Amino acid sequence: MAKKTKSNKRQLILEEAAKLFKARGFGGTSMRDLGAQVGMEAASMYNHINSKDEILEIICFQISDTYISQLAEIEQTATSYVEKIKALIRLHIRLMIEDGAAVSVANNDWKYLTNDKLEAFKQARKNYEKGFAALIEQGIAAGELQPVNASVALFTILSAVRWVELWYRPGRGITAEELEENIITLLLNGLAK
Amino acid sequence: MAKKTKSNKRQLILEEAAKLFKARGFGGTSMRDLGAQVGMEAASMYNHINSKDEILEIICFQISDTYISQLAEIEQTATSYVEKIKALIRLHIRLMIEDGAAVSVANNDWKYLTNDKLEAFKQARKNYEKGFAALIEQGIAAGELQPVNASVALFTILSAVRWVELWYRPGRGITAEELEENIITLLLNGLAK
DNA sequence: CAGGTAAACTAACATTTGTTAGTATATTTA
DNA sequence: TAAATATACTAACAAATGTTAGTTTACCTG
Numbered sequence: 001m002a003k004k005t006k007s008n009k010r011q012l013i014l015e016e017a018a019k020l021f022k023a024r025g026f027g028g029t030s031m032r033d034l035g036a037q038v039g040m041e042a043a044s045m046y047n048h049i050n051s052k053d054e055i056l057e058i059i060c061f062q063i064s065d066t067y068i069s070q071l072a073e074i075e076q077t078a079t080s081y082v083e084k085i086k087a088l089i090r091l092h093i094r095l096m097i098e099d100g101a102a103v104s105v106a107n108n109d110w111k112y113l114t115n116d117k118l119e120a121f122k123q124a125r126k127n128y129e130k131g132f133a134a135l136i137e138q139g140i141a142a143g144e145l146q147p148v149n150a151s152v153a154l155f156t157i158l159s160a161v162r163w164v165e166l167w168y169r170p171g172r173g174i175t176a177e178e179l180e181e182n183i184i185t186l187l188l189n190g191l192a193k
Numbered sequence: 194m195a196k197k198t199k200s201n202k203r204q205l206i207l208e209e210a211a212k213l214f215k216a217r218g219f220g221g222t223s224m225r226d227l228g229a230q231v232g233m234e235a236a237s238m239y240n241h242i243n244s245k246d247e248i249l250e251i252i253c254f255q256i257s258d259t260y261i262s263q264l265a266e267i268e269q270t271a272t273s274y275v276e277k278i279k280a281l282i283r284l285h286i287r288l289m290i291e292d293g294a295a296v297s298v299a300n301n302d303w304k305y306l307t308n309d310k311l312e313a314f315k316q317a318r319k320n321y322e323k324g325f326a327a328l329i330e331q332g333i334a335a336g337e338l339q340p341v342n343a344s345v346a347l348f349t350i351l352s353a354v355r356w357v358e359l360w361y362r363p364g365r366g367i368t369a370e371e372l373e374e375n376i377i378t379l380l381l382n383g384l385a386k
Numbered sequence: 387c388a389g390g391t392a393a394a395c396t397a398a399c400a401t402t403t404g405t406t407a408g409t410a411t412a413t414t415t416a
Numbered sequence: 417t418a419a420a421t422a423t424a425c426t427a428a429c430a431a432a433t434g435t436t437a438g439t440t441t442a443c444c445t446g
Contacts (some may be wrong), residue, residue, distance in 0.1 A: 032403085044423070155360055161352070223433065
């Protein structure tokens, strides 16, 4: 199969691109930089990908697709709203730990997407946020949550979970599970005694 | 005074640069883009600033200096640790609302600083984080706060406050004060009932 | 009004950018 | 083994980049 071998190098290019984009930003990463990291001339990469923009698109939509499908799954579980929200928080933390580079790129460099891709990504994100906010509102209506502004709660949660990308290293004296429980406790129960 | 007139245009350039950097990123903003926004040829701006890098430096350190001096002030007030932490959260939200473009740049584009400026900025940020974390630890030791991992609490707070830059618009049906109280309540008391 | 300085302009520079063309070398298929 | 395909390379392109040089215009000071 022609596509099979192609996929190997293609995947490598995408992974190294995510790392470099995270470290230096999309604009700060040249195709020659990326080629050096992959072990290939910049021009050679065009046998595997169509453009620099396409690399960014693939990374961003891979992440947004994951979030959206996971949200749909969680919505259909038969648990309390608190549990659903906990599951979403865990999802964010886990994705950040497992695929931190790509998540960072989707969080920070999505704005360099162009035209319809940019619009599609913004729409996808908006849909995800809407679904998440709905869970919070339903949780409030069901009496499980404090009657806060759902948008404020939503964005506080989404942001609170982002710093993991900047901070977490496997050997930092805290496991992924501990981290999850710490953050969930903090967000659901608060810092004050 | 020669410097006086110079400062006017210089300030305008810095302000427009912050807006553009926030919108398109440092790498995504050319000096010609900036010139167009300011109403001047790119080359003309070099009568007021020394380089594109310098613009970024000024924006970033203006913000980090503000945080550091405010932290020092808050540390010396005679209040509880909870109140000190609340004051810091309010500071972050207020700065974001009042000078959102510059704060965004300091948050997102600092990595494009070069050499010693980059190191100095990272050091300044680390010092600020250390001071903030110390307040949390002392608050825990004093029995005012839950015994959580101070780093986790610190970064959760710092991040939770960032989304304001992406979301807050003066006419969004919520005042700056309401926003502050919502976020503080959420972080200190939690979302769950 | 004269002289000097500040601040704008145009033109051009050297690099760096993403990308393409053309070509050579592996690797797979028949 | 022969033909075909995939994949790498070198060289080069056009465009965009930050910046400098040189010049002209506006403005303040004496």
